[in-house]
Amino acid sequence: VLVSLRRLLGDEAVRVDKPARVGHAYGQSYGDLVRLRAGYVPNPPDAVAYPADQRDVAALLSWAAERDIALIPYGGGTSTTGRLEPPTDGRPVVTLDLSHLNQVLSVDVRSRTARVQAGIDGPSLETHLNDQGLTLGHFPQSFEFSTLGGWVATRSVGQQALTYGTIDTLVQAVRVVTPVGILTAGDSPVEDAGPNLLQLLIGSEGAYGVITEAVLRLRPLPAVRDYRGVLFESWEEGLEAVRVIVQESDLRPALIALFDHSAVAAYTLLNHEQRGLRRMADALGRYIKPRRADFSPGDRALLLLGFEGEGGWTAQQWRQAGKICDECHSISLLRNLSQHWARMRYALPYLRDILISHSVLVGTLGTAATWASLPRIYATMVGAMKGAVIASGGGPGYVMAHLSHACAQGAAIQATFLGRQVGDGDPLALQAQWETVRQAVAEAVVSAGGRMLSYNGLRTVHTLLDDRTNGLRERVLRSLKESLDPLDILWSGDRRG
Amino acid sequence: VLVSLRRLLGDEAVRVDKPARVGHAYGQSYGDLVRLRAGYVPNPPDAVAYPADQRDVAALLSWAAERDIALIPYGGGTSTTGRLEPPTDGRPVVTLDLSHLNQVLSVDVRSRTARVQAGIDGPSLETHLNDQGLTLGHFPQSFEFSTLGGWVATRSVGQQALTYGTIDTLVQAVRVVTPVGILTAGDSPVEDAGPNLLQLLIGSEGAYGVITEAVLRLRPLPAVRDYRGVLFESWEEGLEAVRVIVQESDLRPALIALFDHSAVAAYTLLNHEQRGLRRMADALGRYIKPRRADFSPGDRALLLLGFEGEGGWTAQQWRQAGKICDECHSISLLRNLSQHWARMRYALPYLRDILISHSVLVGTLGTAATWASLPRIYATMVGAMKGAVIASGGGPGYVMAHLSHACAQGAAIQATFLGRQVGDGDPLALQAQWETVRQAVAEAVVSAGGRMLSYNGLRTVHTLLDDRTNGLRERVLRSLKESLDPLDILWSGDRRG
Structure with missing residues (x-):
């Protein structure tokens, strides 16, 4: 079997050594990490294949179908859904590491689109686009490692989705190599009538095929990023401010997040390792003390709010948002959090690693x-x-x-x-x-x-929901799976399709 | 058969008279209208049923399944896709007129959502919402007659979709009574991971079930509607202005439409019946003559651009948009088109009727x-x-x-x-x-x-596209149809599912 795989892709593109197999055995959920740290890896993939292009992917699917081998598409390895873990049904398992499909194929500056291979990671993609004054604006917490294909497969939501959109709105088209052929969905800038197949493939977790390519909708890089913190005396007042801000049709924040008192206290205490958060916490303390002698830290909430765009526009947005916060009895305002935010935005998974170590x-x-x-x-x-x-x-x-x-x-x-x-x-x-x-x-x-x-x-979740929906969601997803992957080559984690 | 149907719904809710049957035999495409005007209605539905609620709809589906009867869901009758026309496969056909499912069930002003029955027509829905200071903002050309269920079934695009969104973004959840059970999709304000079933049901043209209800995302009624016309010397310059305006992240027009010289000339000539358009054309003529002696009408283009919101905001938007138009060599500006627009926005189908009469x-x-x-x-x-x-x-x-x-x-x-x-x-x-x-x-x-x-x-279209997508779109839609309507009770027009 290995011989035929090597013949298909070349020796260099197939690894069966232990580091490669163990390194592709899990994603990065807590359950994955504690098992990996304990050296508990009873069921790694039998091989890791590195297809060079779409043709390799299609060839691998045919190869696997002929031999009853399960395939697992693998992007940045940051999955928390258990989909990267090999099945235990006795079939041989090959993980498809898509890191070699990492090219920006073309950028259309006039139409603000780019055709990009799915294995590209976040920083590589943004660097390439930024060079042309453009950005995708999709920054999930896993951004440093996760890939375009992974974002599409998991229906990813970025931190600045309010301005830039969630991945399902940022993707104009995807190409998926399925076991029954290549499926391209959604190649029009304006949405057509009929059921939307693109939105079926987005979020499919690799169950219907291997995502090899996408056409992305881009935006210009913003001139100004103005992020600030606003402290409220209570969670309820903070909630009210957030509701009014997002319901205000003239306001378009890039980021809006409200942290409850426990989150604020925890970040203050826990972040010995995170200079940015530490400084933010210190600054918060300095602000609060002189201004409100009677301030009780017990129920405060911190709003992190940011606008991105032209300088005049972000200033106008902040004037309007600040007025709303005032009306909701905000206590204080922390300016210039943009740098802090840039440093802390991907920090939480690292923090989790530290906690697990302890x-x-x-x-x-x-x-x-x-x-x-x-x-x-x-x-x-x-x-x-x-x-x-x-x-x-x-x-x-x-x-x-x-x-x-x-x-x-x-x-x-x-x-x-x-x-x-x-x-x-x-x-x-x-x-x-x-x-x-x-x-x-x-x-x-x-x-x-x-x-x-x-x-x-x-x-x-889906089990609970299914009680409410008569099992019809399961039924539809199963029929899709049977339609596009009748031999169940693409391992879909929990066999739910 | 008729007896059992009457027993199911009550005598009042079943019509077999000729006006009812002929009145439900077609949609409103040109092909439909010329046949109807010629009295060519060889194949009307055998009966028209008026279910009173979701339970009636479910009962009708069971009733039809037991008797091999085809059902056609019918909203406002403005379909142009041929889906309302009965099949000619010999089965009895009952059209389900959903006009009795026309209630706004609840409005949550704080969360800006409403739960609404699918048979409600556009004006009834907006009147109800406007009373509470809210609007759906969905105004397709068929607005006066078409229904919420029809908008969802056809993945409708409203004229002000740029500000308010297309129907697929305005619908937070739908309930569809399918032959295999009731399917509710998308009951969360924030989108979840996984394949999006809601986006499969939107645009399904009634092929998978009868849409009985939807939860809608609402917005406040705008204080100001500021619509203006801008004339360009050439189509290319108009195109450039539109591109720059929609790519400008600070601008959010409610409506942007660019008419080529033939369209401008035609509206001027044809609209004897439309006072609004007539006045607009006259006004255009007055503007153009004194200002540009060398103006050639041969290649001009008219931009219709509108902003809706707070007065200060729309004024600011227009300042910015006006500057862009100037840079693209716009010739003249027609203010205060809001009233004209309000009168002409649903006029084109009437105009078509007049043309067909001639x-x-x-x-x-x-x-x-x-x-x-x-x-x-x-x-x-x-x-x-x-x-x-x-x-x-x-x-x-x-x-x-x-x-x-x-x-x-x-x-x-x-x-x-x-x-x-x-x-x-x-x-x-x-x-x-x-x-x-x-x-x-x-x-x-x-x-x-x-x-x-x-x-x-x-x-x-789909045949052509399918050549490019290996027939996989067909394959997926067929598997969905088989999954949700295995007996093919819901007639899906061209048997494509």
């Missing part, structure tokens, strides 16, 4: 709610999380949350829990503790009428 | 292209259209076009052809002439690398 249980879950139900859903989620950490043996733990991805209708809440690890370092016990907390929180939120977001690879 | 062949096709290729695609389309009208026996004819739905990457071009009818009033000959012109134009544009939009029910 044997701390750590996990994040997301929920989305309308403005009317958001305060209730936030309270439910945070409360359930505290209870679940205790119930899992994690001690009193620590729960912090922030609001992100706000729109006129509502917003997402990301909540992170910290706790004591159980199981004396047994990786499977650690993983089980983490999963237990997540499931308990998801069930509590869904029972309260909320909706969990599955970005964090929460397996229970 | 035995004129008339049809419209749309294409989309990036800014880089748009001038070439425009020329190809207009040229092919002129040739095709002549070849069809339509005489020299008349072809006019306008640009619409511009975005940073490109825009759509809608071109309309007029010609002499052939066939001495034989409706099938008229329909064939119209189809011949459309197919010839579509083939020419696609051969030139362009892409046709299928909003006008162009049957050839």
